[in-house]
Amino acid sequence: MTSPGPTGAPAATDRLRRENTALVLRSLRDNGSASRAAIAQRTGLAKATVSAIVAELSSAGAVLESPAEPDVAPTGRSGRPGRPVRLHGRDTVGLGLEVNVGYLAATALDLSGRVVLSSQVPLESDRAGLDGVLALAEDSLARLTADGHRVLGLTLAVPGQVELDTGRVIEAPNLHWHDRDVAADLDHALGELTVRVDNDANCAAAGEAAFGAGRGCSDLLYLTGTVGVGAGVVVAGELRRGAHGLAGEVGHAPLGAAGAPCACGRTGCWETAVGLLALLRETGTSFAELGSHDPVTVASRIAERCPDDEPVRAGVLRFGRSLATGLAVLAATLDPEVIVLGGSFVPLGDWLLPVVDEQVAAVSSSRVALSTLGLHAASTGAAAAVLGEVYAGTLALA
Structure with a gap:
């Protein structure tokens, strides 16, 4: 019965x-x-x-x-x-948030995929990340409601390993989150709103595939460019998560310098060579000197120095070679139609792309492109995930 x-x-x-x-x-x-x-x-x-x-x-x-x-x-x-x-769908929206080291981002999309809200705020303390998420969620919901929109649900993109079915964050080392029931925390604070939690690279890959540099491509690899490094993989138009949901954890592949300590507790991870901290180390700069923790702002200020500062330029090129080495491995293994570089990689594109293109072209026909969604790639994909549930018939409109 x-x-x-x-x-x-x-x-x-x-x-x-x-x-x-x-x-x-x-x-x-x-x-x-x-x-x-x-x-x-x-x-x-x-x-x-x-x-x-x-x-x-x-x-x-x-x-x-x-x-x-x-x-x-x-x-x-x-x-x-x-x-x-x-x-039409202007009144019905999905809300996507991203929490990451140095910033929070929010994007809301209506049923037709139009952006109806976009905001970004600095996050000074990574350990206070959930408080910042709640504040941004509440502000976004208030703004959307005031504008006459009805929010169907919220997806939070997190730089770490997520148990998709429960919304529990298993490990997000750069946020200092370990075995944290983030979805339950948000559910408790936000009431009846449907809440999901997903990996940031997966959300960003979906966002770029639907609305950004990978639009129209059925096979895509997206690489985040933040303090941590992760990949989102789209194959035949579908996001691939792997047998245990850990596909794309490329930042912890052993492609970095032997012995280099990583936030995950291991050494030699690729993240230690191509993450934002590695960029600062190679160029001899610091967050304090550059006046920001935002990955795109930091990289933009480093890019501004490259033409006239030889040591900074040389550091960026060393960083680019480490990036190219890992991407050549991924390109040869996955054979994506396009590799999309996001976050801090985008402002440095003039310096990184020649190095990356050469190594990738030696092993693959994959095209390398810069993200067009910037730090809103993950929040855009997260918002699209809410709408995707409506189009899949797993979430009701009313």
């Missing part, structure tokens, strides 16, 4: 309604506006079912119906006038 769902309706009925609604939404997103009759033809759903779904979506502000136009039957003959339905 089917058990009742939370609304009193059978759970199977609720699931079917979500899945059918998602089918209609995907049809409008992927194929554009159409009449109810045309949507029924596209999806294979009964006309009555489509009409009921469109009515619900219209009430929720997710779709709009235009004045009636004649339907054109497959034979070419005009049928009864139909009202084109188009995806």
